[in-house]
Amino acid sequence: MHSIDRRCFLKSISAAAGASVLTVPQSFAATPKARVVVVGGGFGGASAARYLRLLDPGIDVTLIERGKLYTSCPLSNEVVSGERDIRTLQRGYEGLARRGVKVVHAEVTQIDPIKKAVTTGDGIAYSYDALVMAPGVDLDYSAIGGLTEELADTRIPHAWKAGPQTLLLKKQLEAMPDGGRFIIAVPKAPFRCPPGPYERAAQVAMHCLHHGKKKAKILILDSNDTFSKRPLFEQAWKALYGYGPGGMIEWIAGASGGIVESVDAGAMTCQTTFDEHKGDVINVIPPHRAGKIARDIGLATLKGNWCEVKPESMESKAHKDIYVIGDSCVGGELATGNGFPKSAHMANSQAKVVVASLVAKLNGLPPPVPIYTNTCYSVVGHDWGFSVVHLFRVENNQWVYVAKGSGISPVTFGTKEAPKPVPRVYRKMEAEYADGWLRNLMTDAFG
Amino acid sequence: MTKNLLALALLGLSAAAAARDDIEVLARTCNGCHGVGGVSVGLSMPSIGGLPQKYLKNIMKQWKYDERSAITMNRIVKGLSDDEIDALAAYFAKQRWVPSPQPAAADLLAKGRSAVSENCEDCHGITGSDPDVDAPRINGQWAKYMELELLKYRDGKFKMPHRKMKKSAQDMKSADVPAAARYFGAQDK
Numbered sequence: 001m002h003s004i005d006r007r008c009f010l011k012s013i014s015a016a017a018g019a020s021v022l023t024v025p026q027s028f029a030a031t032p033k034a035r036v037v038v039v040g041g042g043f044g045g046a047s048a049a050r051y052l053r054l055l056d057p058g059i060d061v062t063l064i065e066r067g068k069l070y071t072s073c074p075l076s077n078e079v080v081s082g083e084r085d086i087r088t089l090q091r092g093y094e095g096l097a098r099r100g101v102k103v104v105h106a107e108v109t110q111i112d113p114i115k116k117a118v119t120t121g122d123g124i125a126y127s128y129d130a131l132v133m134a135p136g137v138d139l140d141y142s143a144i145g146g147l148t149e150e151l152a153d154t155r156i157p158h159a160w161k162a163g164p165q166t167l168l169l170k171k172q173l174e175a176m177p178d179g180g181r182f183i184i185a186v187p188k189a190p191f192r193c194p195p196g197p198y199e200r201a202a203q204v205a206m207h208c209l210h211h212g213k214k215k216a217k218i219l220i221l222d223s224n225d226t227f228s229k230r231p232l233f234e235q236a237w238k239a240l241y242g243y244g245p246g247g248m249i250e251w252i253a254g255a256s257g258g259i260v261e262s263v264d265a266g267a268m269t270c271q272t273t274f275d276e277h278k279g280d281v282i283n284v285i286p287p288h289r290a291g292k293i294a295r296d297i298g299l300a301t302l303k304g305n306w307c308e309v310k311p312e313s314m315e316s317k318a319h320k321d322i323y324v325i326g327d328s329c330v331g332g333e334l335a336t337g338n339g340f341p342k343s344a345h346m347a348n349s350q351a352k353v354v355v356a357s358l359v360a361k362l363n364g365l366p367p368p369v370p371i372y373t374n375t376c377y378s379v380v381g382h383d384w385g386f387s388v389v390h391l392f393r394v395e396n397n398q399w400v401y402v403a404k405g406s407g408i409s410p411v412t413f414g415t416k417e418a419p420k421p422v423p424r425v426y427r428k429m430e431a432e433y434a435d436g437w438l439r440n441l442m443t444d445a446f447g
Numbered sequence: 448m449t450k451n452l453l454a455l456a457l458l459g460l461s462a463a464a465a466a467r468d469d470i471e472v473l474a475r476t477c478n479g480c481h482g483v484g485g486v487s488v489g490l491s492m493p494s495i496g497g498l499p500q501k502y503l504k505n506i507m508k509q510w511k512y513d514e515r516s517a518i519t520m521n522r523i524v525k526g527l528s529d530d531e532i533d534a535l536a537a538y539f540a541k542q543r544w545v546p547s548p549q550p551a552a553a554d555l556l557a558k559g560r561s562a563v564s565e566n567c568e569d570c571h572g573i574t575g576s577d578p579d580v581d582a583p584r585i586n587g588q589w590a591k592y593m594e595l596e597l598l599k600y601r602d603g604k605f606k607m608p609h610r611k612m613k614k615s616a617q618d619m620k621s622a623d624v625p626a627a628a629r630y631f632g633a634q635d636k
C-alpha cells in the first residue's frame with residue numbers, strides 16, 4: 001500500500017468509525033465497487049438512488065426515468081381544488097445528479113435478469129450488479145368498459161398520476177355548475193394511497209363550498225365496502241360539508257352498488273352493478289397493478305399483479321439481485337390485513353431498507369436490522385388534517401405489524417363511554433404538519 | 448485489495464459499532480419528516496439534529512407514556528423501546544445544529560426582540576442559542592413550527608408538563624407570539 005493510500009485508508013477508517021460503519025468514505029470511490037441501476041425515479045427510486053450515494057459514494061448509481069419533471073401525487077388533491085400550485089409539487093433530477101447519480105431519461109423496455117442488463121428504448125444497455133425496480137403502478141383501463149387511456153387524458157381523467165390530468169380535473173371542477181355532480185369511482189384495493197379518493201372528495205367539496213356551488217354533490221362510487229381512516233373522514237365530511245342524504249358528499253359501498261363496470265363518455269354516465277349515474281365530472285380511477293416493466297420480467301409473483309419480496313432486504317422472490325420497492329411491491333402482514341400501504345412515505349422507507357442491506361452486502365458487512373415506517377397525512381379542509389402511522393419490523397424473516405407504533409389520529413377524546421370531541425386545533429395543526437412533511441419527504445428523495 | 452482490507456477493518460470494529468448501525472437505520476426513518484441529520488426544510492417541521500440529549504430523551508419518553516400531548520409524534524414513539532429512544536436521543540444530540548435563518552420584516556423582528564428580551568431571554572438566551580439545560584436551541588428553528596408549539600403551551604387543551612415554559616407562553620400577549628417565533632426563527636447564531 002502506498003503511503004498516501006495508507007493515510008487515506010486510516011483517515012477513512014476513523015471517519016467510518018466516527019460516522020457509521022455503513023457510511024463508506026469517498027476515498028475508495030476510484031473504481032466503483034458495484035454498479036446499481038434504479039428503474040423509475042418516483043419517491044421510491046429517487047430515494048434509493050440518493051441514499052445509495054449518501055451511504056457509499058463508491059457505488060456507481062444509474063437512475064433511469066422516462067420523465068424529466070416529477071410531480072408528487074401527495075397533496076395533489078389540493079391542486080384539483082385550487083388550494084395549491086402544482087409547481088410546489090414538482091421536482092427535477094438535478095439534485096440527484098449533483099450527488100453523483102447518473103440520471104438517464106429514457107423508457108426502460110427490456111431487462112435481462114440472467115445477463116443482468118437493462119435496455120432502454122434507444123437500444124442502450126446498462127449492466128448491473130444489483131437492480132432496484134421502482135416503476136410504480138400501471139392502471140388497467142381495460143377493466144372498465146368504455147374506458148381508454150385516451151379518454152383518461154381528455155374526458156374522464158383519473159388524475160391518479162399527478163401531472164396534466166390533475167390540471168384537467170381541476171379545470172373540469174371549475175367548469176362544473178352549482179348543483180353539478182362530481183363522481184369519484186374507486187377501484188378495488190389495493191390501490192396507491194388508500195385514503196386518497198376520500199381526501200379528494202373533501203377537497204372537491206371545499207372547492208364547491210368556497211365557489212358558490214353549495215348545491216354540488218360529490219358521489220363516491222366505491223368498489224370496496226369500507227375505507228382507510230373512515231371514522232376520521234366521515235367525521236370531517238359531516239362537520240364541514242354534510243355527508244349522506246342531503247349532504248354534499250355521498251358514499252356508496254361496493255356491496256350497495258358502488259362498483260363501476262363501465263362508463264359512457266358521450267352521455268357522461270357510469271354504469272354500476274345496479275344503477276346508472278350521470279355526472280358533470282367523472283373521475284374514474286382504474287384498478288392498479290405493478291408497473292408493466294416489472295410484470296414483463298416475471299417479478300409480479302402475486303396473482304400476476306404484484307411483486308413479492310423478502311422482508312429483510314426487499315429482494316425479489318423471483319430474481320436474485322433485483323429489489324422491488326414502492327407501489328409495485330407487496331409486503332407487510334397480509335394475513336391480518338395489515339399489508340404495506342402504497343404510499344410515498346412507505347416507498348421512501350423501503351428504499352432505505354434496500355440501500356442499507358445493499359451497502360452492507362457490497363462491503364461484505366453483516367446485514368442491518370430493517371425497519372419500515374409510514375405516515376400518510378390527509379388534508380380535508382383549510383384547517384383540518386389527520387394522519388395514519390404504520391410501523392413494521394422484521395422477526396424471523398417475517399414482517400410484523402407493530403400495532404403499538406401504528407394508528408390513526410384520535411377520532412374522539414375522553415373515554416369510550418363518554419367521548420369528547422377532539423379540539424379543532426389538533427386538526428388544524430395536522431394540516432400544517434402535512435405541508436412540512438411533504439417538503440421534507442421530497443427533499444429526502446430528490447435532494 | 449483495498450476493498451477487502453476495508454471490509455476486514457470494518458468487520459473488526461466492536462459490537463458497539465454494529466449496534467450503532469441499527470441506530471443509523473432507525474434514525475433514517477426520521478429523515479422523511481425531519482431531514483437528513485435532523486435538518487428540516489419543512490416550515491412546520493422542526494429541525495432536531497443538535498438538540499440537547501436530555502431534552503430529546505425527555506420529550507420522547509413523555510410522549511411515549513402519555514405525559515405530553517402531540518399531534519403525530521406520540522403515535523410514532525409508542526412503537527419504540529426505551530433503549531431505542533435513548534439511542535435516538537444520543538444520535539441526534541451528536542449531530543450539528545444547523546439553523547435555518549428565515550428573513551422577516553424589520554418591524555416584526557424588533558417587536559419580537561423586545562418581547563424576547565423581556566420574557567424569554569433568561570432561559571433561551573437573546574437569540575435562542577444559549578438555552579437552559581432543559582430547553583432546546585431555537586435560533587433558526589422554523590418559525591411556523593415554533594408558533595404551533597407556542598400554541599400548544601398556551602392552549603389549555605394540550606398536556607405540556609413544563610410548568611415554567613407553559614406559564615411564560617401563557618403570559619405572552621397573543622400578538623407577541625408570531626413576533627417572538629419569527630424573531631427566533633431569523634437568528635443564525
Ligand SMILES: Cc1cc2nc3c(=O)[nH]c(=O)nc-3n(C[C@H](O)[C@H](O)[C@H](O)COP(=O)(O)OP(=O)(O)OC[C@H]3O[C@@H](n4cnc5c(N)ncnc54)[C@H](O)[C@@H]3O)c2cc1C
Nearest residue numbers: 040042043044066073074108136193326327342343344345
Ligand atoms: C391523489 C394521490 C394522493 C396521494 N397522497 C399521498 C400521501 O399523502 N402520502 C403518501 O405517502 N402517498 C400518497 N400517495 C401515493 C404515492 O403517490 C405513491 O405511493 C408513490 O408515488 C409511490 O412511489 P413509487 O416510486 O412506487 O412510484 P411513482 O412515484 O409512481 O414513480 C414511478 C416512476 O417510474 C417511472 N417509470 C415507470 N416505468 C418506467 C419505465 N419502463 N421506464 C422509465 N421510467 C419508468 C414513472 O415515470 C414514475 O416516475 C398519493 C397518491 C395519489 C394518486
